[in-house]
Structures are given as C-alpha cells and as structure tokens.
Amino acid sequence: MRNNFTTFPAAMAATLFCLAAAPMLPAQETTTQPQKKVGMIYVVGNEVTQDQVILGALGLSPGQPFRDADVRAAEANLKKLGIFEDSSNHSPSVEVIENRDSDSPYHDIIARVRETQTGTLKIFLGMSTRGQVFVRVILEERNFDPHRYPTSWIDVTEGRAFRGAGKKLKFEAFPITVRTGLQLEPLVKVLSPR
Numbered sequence: 725m726r727n728n729f730t731t732f733p734a735a736m737a738a739t740l741f742c743l744a745a746a747p748m749l750p751a752q753e754t755t756t757q758p759q760k761k762v763g764m765i766y767v768v769g770n771e772v773t774q775d776q777v778i779l780g781a782l783g784l785s786p787g788q789p790f791r792d793a794d795v796r797a798a799e800a801n802l803k804k805l806g807i808f809e810d811s812s813n814h815s816p817s818v819e820v821i822e823n824r825d826s827d828s829p830y831h832d833i834i835a836r837v838r839e840t841q842t843g844t845l846k847i848f849l850g851m852s853t854r855g856q857v858f859v860r861v862i863l864e865e866r867n868f869d870p871h872r873y874p875t876s877w878i879d880v881t882e883g884r885a886f887r888g889a890g891k892k893l894k895f896e897a898f899p900i901t902v903r904t905g906l907q908l909e910p911l912v913k914v915l916s917p918r
Contacts, residue, residue, distance in 0.1 A: 760790035763823070763830030769837040772883065773807060773867060777890035778835055781805055782818065790831050795820060802837065807867040807890065809840040842867040842887065860898040868893040 762784050767775045779785075782798040795818050802808060802816035810816065821832040848860040869889035879885040 759829055760831060761829050762786055762788050762790050763821075763828075763832040766832065766834045767837070768834055770839060772839055772888045773837070773890065774869075774888050777805075777888070778802065778837065781890075782833075782835060784833060795833070798833075798835070802835065805890065807839065807842045809838040814838050841883075843883075858898075861896070862898075863893075863895040865893045867891075 764786060765779060765782065765784060767778050770778060781801045781804075783801060784794060784798055799816060799818040802818070803810050808816045816838075817836045819834045819836065821834060823830060823832070843863070843865040846862040846864075848862075849857070850860070851857055865887065867887050867889070868891040869887055870891070872884070872886055872888055874880050874885035
C-alpha cells in the first residue's frame with residue numbers, strides 16, 4: 725500500500741510553481757456606478773384624494789431600483805385614475821429630483837396632481853310607450869370614500885364629504901313613474917362601491 729502523505733507535498737509544490745510562473749496581469753480598477761434607487765416620494769396638489777391612493781397608483785416605493793420606464797408608467801397610471809385634471813394646461817406629472825450628492829444612488833420623486841370634479845348627477849325625464857312620464861336619476865362618484873363623513877356643512881359644499889379614497893360609486897334610481905295626482909313609485913337600484 726502506497727502512502728499518500730508522501731506524494732502530497734510534491735503535488736503541492738508543483739501547483740505553487742505553476743502559480744508563481746504565471747505572468748502577472750496588471751490590476752484593473754473597476755469603477756461600478758451604484759445602482760440607481762427610488763428615494764423619497766412626495767405628493768403635491770391633492771386636497772381631497774388620500775396620499776395612499778396616489779402612491780398606490782404610482783407603483784413606486786422607496787428603495788426599489790430606479791428605471792425611467794417606471795417613472796413614465798407611473799405618470800400614465802395617474803392619468804388613468806380619472807380623478808385629476810388632464811388638459812393641455814395641466815396634467816398629472818411625475819418628476820425626478822436629481823440629488824446634489826453625486827455619490828448617492830437615491831433619486832427623489834415628486835408626483836404633481838390637480839384635482840378635478842369626480843362626481844356627476846344625471847336626471848332623465850321621459851315618456852313610456854304607455855304615455856306615462858318617468859324620471860331616471862344616476863349619481864356617480866369616481867373618488868368615493870365611504871368612511872369620510874362630513875364634519876360640517878362646509879365639507880359638503882366644498883366637496884370633501886365622502887370623497888378621497890379613489891373608489892367608484894354608482895347609484896341609480898329608475899324609473900320613477902309619475903301618475904295623476906303626482907303619486908311616485910320609486911324603484912331603487914344601488915351598486916356597491918368598487
């Protein structure tokens with residue numbers, strides 16, 4: 725039986741000789757830029773809509789990798805909500821703030837919005853084929869908040885009551901048939917908030 729311990733030093737010496745004889749390559753400096761990341765996210769211009777609704781639509785969160793495509797998608801998502809003014813004068817925007825510290829990988833973001841009317845009330849008056857006059861009422865709200873009760877009459881008049889959570893509500897009452905003697909027979913259909 726052969727002793728493996730006697731051949732080990734010889735094999736080790738051959739390996740070290742090969743490593744020592746290899747040509748020395750100059751050390752290359754690698755300067756890798758730190759990966760860009762999303763920093764703080766600020767929301768500006770919302771008076772009624774909750775920040776969490778806007779932040780949820782942005783789809784960005786602090787610390788995630790920063791990509792320009794995500795910023796463009798965030799701006800498009802704000803427009804899709806349909807609760808902010810979107811015209812040639814003003815539309816929802818997402819801006820990137822470049823940090824003064826060039827070594828920092830974080831880029832802060834500002835979401836600028838301007839709220840617009842989100843509710844509609846439609847009243848239809850018509851006549852059936854039997855000659856009966858009827859009324860149909862539709863109330864829609866695209867920024868509904870079932871938990872934001874009015875604290876004063878001002879909340880109602882300024883449009884802050886039951887608004888701000890980004891939910892949709894549609895209430896329809898149809899048909900209300902008007903008969904002789906102004907007797908009303910309402911049939912009410914309520915759709916739950918989406």
